[in-house]
Amino acid sequence: MTDNLQLTALVEACHWIGAKGWAPATGGNMSIRQDDTWCWLSESGKDKGSLTTADFLQVEIATNRAPSGRKPSAETGLHTLVYRLFPDANAVLHVHTVNATVLSRLVTGPELHISGFEMQKSLSGQTTHLDTVPVALFDNDQDIDALASRIAHYARERPLNYGFLLRGHGLTCWGRDVAEARRHLEGLEFLFECEMRLRQLERV
């Protein structure tokens, strides 16, 4: 269940994402869950770094329907999928960082495996750098329903925690509240940056 404070926190998160350069040229989208039935999603096509609370539209989680008649994010179906799959997820952040975009093209398989980094502990439930954290990776698709089906299929077979990468596109991640979603975003982005630098150095 969300409240005005969470919407305010989400708007602050959008400004932070914008300042980081993680949502260039209107890329990215953000949402919070209102309750079991509704969420609040960013309006399509806006600069996500300068959103206000008025730029969020109520969307029905089961149907992707926005009663206001305004157009919610083109990737609404991925946010509502996360809310349907994970009852504990209450905030979803989708960004187009350079690291997520490039790294997701370097990895050819269905998962990026991260290990050996202390910052893995920024992800809920992770307690040691010795574990391997799988980050699911899906081929990008302009058909969001088809993409959502592939992600739902993966989630039936394998644990899908924190977030997923879309190849050549970006990262979608979530948390129990806006603060946790922000921590997952910042932690994953740090890990992607480390992974990118390691791969660059190893090629020399």
Ligand SMILES: CSC[C@@H](O)[C@@H](O)C(=O)COP(=O)(O)O
């Ligand atoms: C800048 S084009 C990127 C979009 O196609 C999409 O990937 C995106 O993240 C933003 O879409 P939006 O409809 O504004 O939520």
Ligand SMILES: [Zn+2]
């Ligand atoms: Zn996107």
